[in-house]
Amino acid sequence: MKKLTSILIIGALASGCASTGNDLLIVNNQVVFPPLNVISENKYEWNDSISEALNIAKLAQPAGVGNDMRDATDGTTVTLNRNTSGNRLLEGALGFATGGLMGALSSDNLNRVNNESIEWKPSIVELVEKDTISENGQIDFRKARNYLATKIRAAISVDYPDMAWGDVLTRKGKEFEPNLTLIVTGDFCTELKKFDFKNDDELRLNSQNYKKYYVDGRDKVEVFCSGTWDISVSKELTDGRYALVAESKYGFIFNRSLINHYNGYVMVPDIYFKNSVEYETTEFAYVAKSGEQLLFQTPK
Numbered sequence: 001m002k003k004l005t006s007i008l009i010i011g012a013l014a015s016g017c018a019s020t021g022n023d024l025l026i027v028n029n030q031v032v033f034p035p036l037n038v039i040s041e042n043k044y045e046w047n048d049s050i051s052e053a054l055n056i057a058k059l060a061q062p063a064g065v066g067n068d069m070r071d072a073t074d075g076t077t078v079t080l081n082r083n084t085s086g087n088r089l090l091e092g093a094l095g096f097a098t099g100g101l102m103g104a105l106s107s108d109n110l111n112r113v114n115n116e117s118i119e120w121k122p123s124i125v126e127l128v129e130k131d132t133i134s135e136n137g138q139i140d141f142r143k144a145r146n147y148l149a150t151k152i153r154a155a156i157s158v159d160y161p162d163m164a165w166g167d168v169l170t171r172k173g174k175e176f177e178p179n180l181t182l183i184v185t186g187d188f189c190t191e192l193k194k195f196d197f198k199n200d201d202e203l204r205l206n207s208q209n210y211k212k213y214y215v216d217g218r219d220k221v222e223v224f225c226s227g228t229w230d231i232s233v234s235k236e237l238t239d240g241r242y243a244l245v246a247e248s249k250y251g252f253i254f255n256r257s258l259i260n261h262y263n264g265y266v267m268v269p270d271i272y273f274k275n276s277v278e279y280e281t282t283e284f285a286y287v288a289k290s291g292e293q294l295l296f297q298t299p300k
Contacts, residue, residue, distance in 0.1 A: 227251025
């Protein structure tokens, strides 16, 4: 595969094309993204014997979202059980306040292997028709990204109608990883930084060049901030729709707007870390559906 990629890039460069540095070609001034693949080969059939929330979790699980969710007689008791003795992530977080740094680290080290497999952040699960995000028989990353961007902006704009939106971009990495970044400029960036970060260095607002950090970023320097979501297609349903998952990675201040206003499903864990120290909690895990709270509760 590496040899094939190299041949394609060399051939493209010889034809007058460029590369982003992530092995992505630029043709006619536009980045050529690879198609998205469905993670799970097994199609999912909706199960009426379990809750709507658990159906959504099962659809998202191949993407690493919704793990450890199950129905209960009382849905308000469902939380992420990070080990058999209880919710140690919360215990570890509280360790900073009660037992100091070493107490928190001890808890974290004891449960790291178990916890990493089930931890996830608030995530959109969009059940979308194939034609909406497909091109020439393949799942088109740009279509999927822009489809989500439109709906995410609409939800956030309910709470922030004067938001100064910038471009819809994709972050760089050592290798291409499908993600959606919504650029924001203006005074709101100070509020976003204070919510997401604790470190003084991360709180600073500095002028940066989009081209340095984004595969499709313009060669422009200005002060900006952003929200970022990892994108994947986890499963195909038996009715032909895809489960398109977008897990929050940066810009956690936006999660509250998505939970309340997103037109679709948003999975909400009972706890997740915003940074190395601060975390967000709810009383229990649930799925928000267009603002309505769906519990992981066994149907009667």
